[in-house]
Amino acid sequence: MTPSQLTALENFHAVIPAGGVGTRLWPLSRAAAPKFLHDLTGSGSTLLRATYDRLHPLAGDRMMVVTGVAHREAVCHQLPEVPDSELVLESEPKDSAAAIGLAAAILHRRDPSIIMGSFAADHVISPDQTFQAAVREAILTAAPAEDSEGKIVTIGIEPSHPSTGFGYIRIGEALSVAGAPHAHSVVEFVEKPDQATAEKYLKSGDFSWNAGMFVAPVALMLKHLEKNEPELYAGLNEIAEAWDTDQRGEVTARIWPTLPKIAIDYAVAEPAAAAGDVAVIPAAFRWDDVGDFAAIGRLNSANEVDDVTVLGEGARVFTEDASGVVVTDTKRVIALIGIDDVVIVDTPDALLVTTTAHAQRVKAAVDALKANGDMDVL
């Protein structure tokens, strides 16, 4: 490894946005206990903790978490090693450009040579080593050189099926980057396709799934943010200047509520791709965003009672001629008789019964409960 490669890896700082309720996993996941605070794989670790542990070999203690102020205590409980200075608390959700942009701005003020990597707190990845190898390639590909400001590098997931639930990355030509043999340019990001388009994408071999993971020099991130969202950029910079001072609370309270809401995809990734500043490391690790309860079945196939996948410590499940998924955080006896592909989510104050085929419709149900004023269980 060359000295400049070593420097790039040493400049890496991980950022974990821990937001999003995970409405499609209601009633397990909800405002007070979002998806990232659950162990959805039966591993014994919450998704947040597993994300931290997966990044630790790459970033050491250089790890920042961005989350809602309501989750402060739960996040600190999960990650006691994260100091207050690395915990960015949002008083209200402002979408991903503000969350990730603030992390970039704070890190840039501390050290403008930092290469940040942003990885959602609620995805399931395995094996860790394959993921870490891809991120190392991404860091080396992202690193600025004498003649370049570096790249914004996304990790592309090799599609296993023609999913219509994810955005795609159109992969361009191979890049010649020492230590990053898989690096390619990105032609464009494309939105969730219809079925026929997804099948075309898969067949072509030119597309990866966009898992929303990227690695980039903070300076390059902020350059694109400034260009595309100058108001957001200015606000984030003002907060960042106050961050490591005793003005943090006052400035954040004043400015954060005024910031525009926009996704990082629109504020940075897509325009940067159009400008030729985005690369991709296509990677073959197993990735799951645990988008619904059908995923729980896939991710926990080892924990089966007959043909029923069971997730839940101390679960007491009795099945007879049944198949599907049971998620429980109660100790109730659950008996399933003569019912197939059922999804049962059993919590102290809410019970969901649906089928694996209809698991995606849980979000609509939650919207209806909200409209009905059943806020106590959301």
Next chain:
Amino acid sequence: MTPSQLTALENFHAVIPAGGVGTRLWPLSRAAAPKFLHDLTGSGSTLLRATYDRLHPLAGDRMMVVTGVAHREAVCHQLPEVPDSELVLESEPKDSAAAIGLAAAILHRRDPSIIMGSFAADHVISPDQTFQAAVREAILTAAPAEDSEGKIVTIGIEPSHPSTGFGYIRIGEALSVAGAPHAHSVVEFVEKPDQATAEKYLKSGDFSWNAGMFVAPVALMLKHLEKNEPELYAGLNEIAEAWDTDQRGEVTARIWPTLPKIAIDYAVAEPAAAAGDVAVIPAAFRWDDVGDFAAIGRLNSANEVDDVTVLGEGARVFTEDASGVVVTDTKRVIALIGIDDVVIVDTPDALLVTTTAHAQRVKAAVDALKANGDMDVL
């Protein structure tokens, strides 16, 4: 009405056997809270209370309840008007011949001219007036005359479909009984038939369902019991002699555990029918023994949330594209999405999910839970 008819009606004394866990209604119905202690029709009354109220216009306060000692408090809470002398507590279940026979023996010692009527505590009947009219006919048919010891009279339910879940009564010739125009002799009782036989029965018009209700002079009941089960008869008589004395507890504790277990059908009804001593009043009231959760759907069709029948005070059920039955005695939100003919029974410590088609299999599940040692929820 003639004086002898009036005397017969005045001699009527109702007996309500309140036994049986109702295993097919687990986890709602269970050892600690059997079927008769639940309101399964949304009427606001438990089945036991509704049975008492249905018999009160016929029997007034002449009403005896036979139940397990464990249910004493619950039964007294439901029926505060029943005095201690009319509450027969079984220290252990001894099947219906002992339960009903003891009631007959106690009543016979008090007044040998009593005509008893036995009606299970956990059936649903409507309208009450049609039932009461049939029982009145049964009393008049049962009444002894100068030249006869009277009859054991069963109430036959007009079959609505070729059920294989009930026993049948083969109806004989019409009897000429003043005030009982529907009275017929009984040729025989027949066991639960197979489908083809049930269809044949229905088509012939000569059969009623056997709902286990009968009206009979206590003297005639005891005569048949003595003939068929002399050991049981002797034991019951010994308890009955001590019943209204301060020896009741001691004698009952000594003798009850030694009594043979046999159903009243074998000990009295079938042999009495063979001897030509049984009559039937075929009746057309609506009768349901609430044999499984599919019955809950039938009996509560007014309480529908979309296509889902909901039973439970304060139930919070949200449905989308779902049908079936929800029974809950919790206040949890229950969301059903994209699932048909489902049966959900939600209790604080146990949850059952099955389908209306498989509702009869709940008993097997309970047996399996028992075998597994999950006694806390049975």
